Amino acid sequence: MPANLASFAIHVDDVDRARAFYEAVFGWEFEPWGPPGFYLIHTGDEAAPGITGLMHKRQAPRTGTGLNGVEPTFSVDDVDAIAALVEANGGTITYAKGVIPTVGALIRFLDTEGNDIGAMEYETPPHT
Numbered sequence: 001m002p003a004n005l006a007s008f009a010i011h012v013d014d015v016d017r018a019r020a021f022y023e024a025v026f027g028w029e030f031e032p033w034g035p036p037g038f039y040l041i042h043t044g045d046e047a048a049p050g051i052t053g054l055m056h057k058r059q060a061p062r063t064g065t066g067l068n069g070v071e072p073t074f075s076v077d078d079v080d081a082i083a084a085l086v087e088a089n090g091g092t093i094t095y096a097k098g099v100i101p102t103v104g105a106l107i108r109f110l111d112t113e114g115n116d117i118g119a120m121e122y123e124t125p126p127h128t
Contacts, residue, residue: 011058012113025085073118
């Protein structure tokens with residue numbers, strides 16, 4: 001069985017702020033699920049549902065700096081537009097647009113919660 005990404009979780013300090021950020025940047029929809037402050041993240045639509053995500057309050061404070069330990073990268077149609085939305089909504093670009101030959105264009109950024117996230121405009125989208 002391939003090790004495809006099946007789900008992801010984003011741990012945040014401020015759920016409302018992070019939700020607003022991802023709604024604005026990626027157009028994700030959030031559905032309350034489980035205890036208060038927990039959300040299912042819908043990354044796609046009925047025709048192309050994408051990957052199910054979760055978002056909830058961080059259980060322990062972040063310590064130090066650097067990567068999360070996991071580097072999720074999300075497929076987007078226009079990496080330049082996403083970069084502009086990241087900055088307009090309080091995120092910080094940490095890796096400016098770089099082109100990976102035969103793969104696509106990549107940016108990495110910190111969201112409003114300090115999580116390291118990638119966005120890739122693929123030349124040929126990966127299999128979902």
